């Protein structure tokens with residue numbers, strides 16, 4: 001295998017690159033470093049870095065040279081930015097995606113796995129969320145990921161490209177940037193705890209989420225590249241926690257009491273999530289996934305000392 005990881009310098013990308021290299025698989029990354037950094041990446045003889053943009057067809061075709069497998073993660077990842085500037089978000093998340101898809105087809109790569117998202121479900125009519133639940137995206141970002149899934153289905157059936165879309169749920173772990181206004185709730189809470197500030201919860205805190213540790217996402221990516229599963233697959237733990245439960249676990253892991261300030265429910269917030277991971281379980285064992293308190297402890301340690 002020789003794997004191209006687009007967005008390899010980012011949060012999920014850098015953990016995936018690490019695990020591929022650990023498995024002795026050579027990796028090339030294509031990244032424009034808009035949110036990812038070179039510091040996220042190890043120095044490794046089997047790692048090649050190509051700086052470039054997935055919106056640039058020439059750069060994407062160049063990055064495909066001698067590649068057997070593609071892990072496509074590069075994206076405009078902010079739901080909020082997609083709401084504020086849909087054309088800009090679309091240019092990366094649909095235009096860039098189609099460039100990578102077409103280059104995979106033309107270069108006859110053996111397999112392409114790409115990052116879809118739980119955001120495609122939006123405000124679903126039913127729970128739990130299995131892949132069969134109808135997508136009802138409620139942001140341009142969610143719609144863009146859903147369009148990715150449809151493009152992939154077409155390229156798989158009409159052009160025989162081997163493709164799998166992974167619908168990640170709420171990912172947390174080291175290297176997620178808490179300074180970003182769009183960072184996940186866990187990195188924001190940890191940043192507040194470190195500063196001994198109260199945690200803001202929108203609504204009563206009973207809203208539930210499935211939080212998955214980034215190293216388990218990376219494991220699923222590596223496994224998916226080596227499988228022949230098609231279509232889309234949820235990547236989650238199958239265990240949900242309310243925000244108040246999350247805060248309770250965080251406070252115990254940090255060994256610190258925390259104050260919670262309730263604010264008005266945010267427009268567009270999704271109250272409940274419940275995941276179904278039967279398909280993922282047919283791809284890989286999930287019982288070894290990191291439980292929330294172990295993952296939070298690892299993240300707190302990393303945040304206190306990022307160089308270790």
Ligand SMILES: NC(=O)c1ccc[n+]([C@@H]2O[C@H](COP(=O)([O-])OP(=O)(O)OC[C@H]3O[C@@H](n4cnc5c(N)ncnc54)[C@H](O)[C@@H]3O)[C@@H](O)[C@H]2O)c1
Pocket residue numbers: 006007008009010011012013030031032033034035036037052053054055072073074075076077092096115116117118167168169170171172184
């Ligand atoms: N983090 C989550 O909770 C989550 C959940 C669901 C889906 N996803 C998806 O997973 C993927 C990775 O997300 P992440 O959390 O690691 O985000 P990230 O911002 O850390 O990583 C994205 C990477 O893509 C690069 N990039 C962005 N636009 C690019 C472009 N036009 N050309 C080349 N490179 C570009 C960035 O520099 C960065 O390195 C994305 O597709 C995202 O939509 C993430």
